[in-house]
Amino acid sequence: MEDIFGKALLDYLEGNDWKNIKTHSSVAGKDVMPLSYLFRAFEEMPLLEQKALELCKGSVLDIGCGAGPHSLWLQNHGFKVTALDSSKGAIDTCRSLGIEKTVHCGVLDYSGTTFDTLLLLMNGIGIVGRLALLVTYLEHFKKLLNPGGQVLMDSSNIIYMYEEDDDGGVWIPGDRDYYGEVEFTMEYKGQKSPSFYWLYLDFNTLENAAMAHGFTCDLVSQGEHYDYLARLTLKK
Template sequence: MSKDLFGKAILDYHLGKYTEDLKTETSISEEDDLPLPYLFRAYAEMPRIEQQALQLSKGKVLDVGCGAGSHALYLQNERGLEVTAIDISEGAIATCKLRGVEDARHQDLMQMEGETFDTILLLMNGAGLCGRLNRISTFLQQLKRLLRPNGQILLDSSDIIYMFDEDEDGGRLIPADMAYYGELDYIVKYKGDVEPPFDWMYIDYNTLQNAAIANGFDCELIEEGNHYDYLARLTEAL
């Protein structure tokens, strides 16, 4: 069961109880700090890829994995869009409500039904919510059910092939027991407590494009970032 350390940290920061940052670790990387102020960044402080996604958003928006609500607040207050912000973290949703997000819900994307949206946002590696590549079709089909005609899915991710050592021929040394090199076990630590590891995934653009096409989407590369990251747009194929 989740301890919601992510949510506790976000809520602590908002309530003025900020004493330390979140610590994250994965099955292929060492412990690193995730600065809490970064989760509360204003539009001007966001990476170009996120700014681009917010400018491309239109109509009724679903912000998936909304965290502290920074994207939702910009779309709601600066763009005047109707935004539904969802997260599986109770602390994150409590923070969103305190910050003024009008429709913030403690909700699992995969359990949503009965609503549709013009734009579905999956930012800060929102594709990672899929967890494992063998679940990508189920994930994309759920997104399709939530998408209105002529709607769009905007998501960012990264190709983490660079994290693996090169062999003598310039190829990458991927462990034989990895089904896909972008799949990780992700661990969150906060104030001496540790969250049980959970599935996470970074998906390279070509793999995403192939999965999208196989599930009835067109996939467009909108922008590439400075560190193997990218923004993609999925629309239902005609």
């Protein structure tokens, strides 16, 4: 499969004839992903991301690292951080920016090392895709955590994006199990990615799933637009 995302990151980093990534989603329709935002400095990050970075401890696995802005900040502040992404271009970008430890694979394929912090930002839990797979990821996270470790993740409750019925209910498409399962395609320089699902997870659903699978789940902070930062720790 063509690594559209990674190609865009490398074009931007190398100053090639880059374009912003176009996206199309089953909820919001057409949109644009500005490449400059993927390389943002700490001061340009949302407050939830800044808070998450400040809460990191010990060794950190930056899951879905993208261009590596979070990994780079952590590394520059003395953390032992590993940047992980399924996009080869993203990992090549991280290496070019000086991130010392990188892994090119999906998190479910990664094992053998444990961490004090698992970090999933920019709606990081989105990698789960479908709600039915959340349990698989939670169980895998257990295997990646050191004793006393934590998972820091952000997401959004996107129920507000759906139309209300006359009786106050919300109309949800019948082809998905949960309203936060959003189908995306990306386009870059005329090339389109295969469609994929990205999960937007409301906090109550996350909390219930986490508690059912051996975690405590704390709401650390809430943003201005239905977004939040959560911290998961294993029950003692």
